[in-house]
Amino acid sequence: MKNIILTGFMGTGKTTIGLELARQLRRLFLDMDTEIEARAGKSIERIFSEDGEAVFRGMETRLCQELSTQQGLVIATGGGTLVAPDNRALLLQNGIGICLDAHPDEIARRLQGTRHRPLLNVEDPKAEIERLLAARREAYAALLWHIDTTGLSTRAVVQRAMEIAAVITLPVRSPDGTYEIHVGNGLLAHVGDAIRACGGGLGSPVALVANPTVAQEYAGQVEASVRAAGLSPALCSIADGEAYKTLDTVAGLYEQFLAGGLDRSGTVVALGGGVTGDVAGFAAATYMRGLRLVQVPTTLLSMVDSSVGGKTGVDLPQGKNLVGAFKQPAVVLIDPSVLATLPPEELRSGLAEVIKHGIIGAPELFAELQLGHGDLTSWWGDQGATHVAWALEVKIEIVEDDPFEQGRRAVLNLGHTTGHALERLSEYTLRHGEAVAIGMVAATQIAARMGRANPTLVDTVRDTLSAWGLPVRCPPYDVGAIWQAMEHDKKRRGKALRWVLPVAISRVEVTEDVPREVVTSVLQEMGASAGSTSPDRRTARKPGAEQAVEKESIDRDDV
Ligand SMILES: NC(=O)c1ccc[n+]([C@@H]2O[C@H](COP(=O)([O-])OP(=O)(O)OC[C@H]3O[C@@H](n4cnc5c(N)ncnc54)[C@H](O)[C@@H]3O)[C@@H](O)[C@H]2O)c1
Ligand SMILES: [Zn+2]
Structure with a gap:
């Protein structure tokens, strides 16, 4: 101690x-x-x-x-x-x-x-x-x-x-040196001091990037802490939503940075979910050839996933995450109490990645999630910081091992092979985490069918996901269309279709050796249709979704 x-x-x-x-x-x-x-x-x-x-x-x-x-x-x-x-x-x-x-x-x-x-x-x-x-x-x-x-x-x-x-501090080794992730309630009040402690000089400019939804709740508190630490904050606004994860938004940020007097002594603070972290992080990586970046993630997904690993970037009309840079933060401050205002469906979507981390390498976390009975409040109550830190440790260990995504990081793709295809076929009406949840059930069932996993593992994974309100059945899309969508991803990446298969809780295998018949029969058992009907495109779209991602687009992994 x-x-x-x-x-x-x-x-x-x-x-x-x-x-x-x-x-x-x-x-x-x-x-x-x-x-x-x-x-x-x-x-x-x-x-x-x-x-x-x-x-x-x-x-x-x-x-x-x-x-x-x-x-x-x-x-x-x-x-x-x-x-x-x-x-x-x-x-x-x-x-x-x-x-x-x-x-x-x-x-x-x-x-x-x-x-x-x-x-x-x-x-x-x-x-x-x-x-x-x-x-x-x-x-x-x-x-x-x-x-x-x-x-x-x-x-x-x-x-x-x-x-x-009570703050949990997790050091992360990166190619640019070691930085720390701090997890604890009340940390928004420490952003200014954290900037000073990692080199932000007295009076230096701080660009606080947030969208209006998050700014309304939390920017005041963060701005006050920045000011109290003797720094000069300027609030920089970006529009809310994946549709605005674009180069235009980044250009808008550069303008606001210039207007706010941000120079090379300055700091960019990304206060928000994964979209804000990716956009502000990319702006920080490129403005004046790179400034200090502080990540303050406010969604569960950004806490356990996107704020670690240094990937930043934006979408192009042709596909997601096609332009980007590796930019390691100087420090990451995670205040789980902000999850109290996150819409439950967003929290659930992030939970799919947490459960994924449990399956990949955190048996105690997974056991806790099995016992959790879907109590969402546990993510911002007393236990919130412990749970977030558990989920983070899995990702930290993997990105330390493979900082530039050349090998082992592939395990983080669990559930994403099918997940990305379903997400696209739904035209993004299915949230990323929801699609990944279905994808994880599919991967486990495939593993069981191929004799790599005990069939009871399928029930374990499925029951845990559905206890937290995540979908575990496949929408009735044509199984051929799902296969095509997966192949399309593969073609664009120039690699074979790759599967991450759970073998047991905290053990996964990466393989390219899964027969098409096994995949189609598993997806049909899970609800996909065998006929030739195309996926229902009449479902309501997420506003602006089609702007950012076209039907024929490519998804760069953002796991
Ligand atoms: N860089 C990476 O390694 C990586 C990894 C995974 C995902 N991503 C990216 O992350 C993005 C998704 O991130 P996300 O799921 O956080 O979505 P998001 O950033 O769009 O946030 C979801 C919604 O929640 C709102 N919100 C955020 N925090 C809130 C709070 N505390 N209270 C109330 N509302 C709040 C946001 O305004 C938004 O409307 C995608 O663009 C994806 O590509 C990146
Ligand atoms: Zn993901």
Whole structure:
């Protein structure tokens, strides 16, 4: 268990908050200043006056070394301890660092009448507070987690510290270095601090990209956090929907970036679902040859899938995802509580990919989903972060292994061979996740038919998908048309038709060796028609769907 390290300027409440936090978490509390005084046998004031500041700082560093080998403590540092990069590196290698901030006036007020602060034994303490705060600003900004304690009760600060302590952090190795994904409720309030911690300089421009649906709910909160961190946000709007995942939208973003003064010191924040992440990510990859990108996914699909792996891009009239770039984010912040406003059908669609990750490589996650009984609220309640992190771990492990999609990443295509064909035949009235759900049942049934999987696996997969409200029957499309649509994909990609077959929960096989008769008979059993009727094209279309994707289009995988 990692230590929790509270740092910040004097008077920000490190000791008070630390004691209360340790009490609530039932952990041991250690105040570094008190510990140093005990070991030296004299007060810090006397160490400063008799031995000098350098001796005190040496004692501090030795204590940091010691504490970096311990676990599970709540530690309050001295105000200047983590200003030294070496101390910071030591304590953070085994700890979550939280910086408590407060307005200089509030600090002056809190410190009024205290006399044992050697650094403030000066004529004008308020001016000295401001000078020291400015000198330490960059060192404090290197810490990801901040709580502004101005005007907050001890209880409220402890509450926020507990939220931060519960955040799940997943490091991701990429060809451009390692970045971190943080998952936890309340993280929208930390976007600004995260940008500062990954190099966004004070006052630098931030383009906050969102569509009106998401902006209305969440842009205010994110913008406030960006402003509070001393950055200059500009809200950049894109239209809502896959139909607008286009080069025109990207061009519109470039214009807004220019108008907002975004230069190479700036940051692009993608706040939204997969469409926003792909479009804003592509704009960040190309504008001025590439700027820092922060992903803040707000749909389940974008949390567990599209925000990891570095793929960004847009559609062309000829097909989906045909133009794009690999662009790794500087950091990803996932706040599952935003899923509370996501329409249930969108949440379900994302769940198909989560269940897919369970089948590919997360047996405990799959077991939990089997027990979940379709309770959608579990995705944004207490368990939300744990579930999202589980699903993410599968994708992280695979993209680390195959960052440029040259081999192993193919397993993420489970359910997509049939899924993409059904999605296209439905003219996108079937959601991606719904089509993938049907595709996963088909793949499992094919595996069973070919003797690769136990027939009970089909029931397990089907029951789990349908418990979460996902479709498991094939629409009554002509089986020949489905086959043709799959072949069409294959032809365009210049590869053989490839199948990902579940062999057991958490074991899949990739094969090109599946006879057409097996596929057609399985699809017919699942509801496809044997006749020559073409798929029903009279069903209502998703608004704008035909604009983005023509009948004869190609789908580049976006798994
Ligand atoms: N880059 C990749 O690796 C990758 C992987 C998978 C999918 N994708 C892409 O992702 C896209 C699909 O993403 P998606 O499913 O997130 O769709 P989406 O981005 O269109 O979002 C779905 C809908 O939910 C709304 N929404 C988003 N967050 C909300 C919230 N918290 N509350 C209320 N409404 C909210 C959006 O405005 C939108 O209307 C596709 O374009 C696909 O190609 C990319
Ligand atoms: Zn997919």
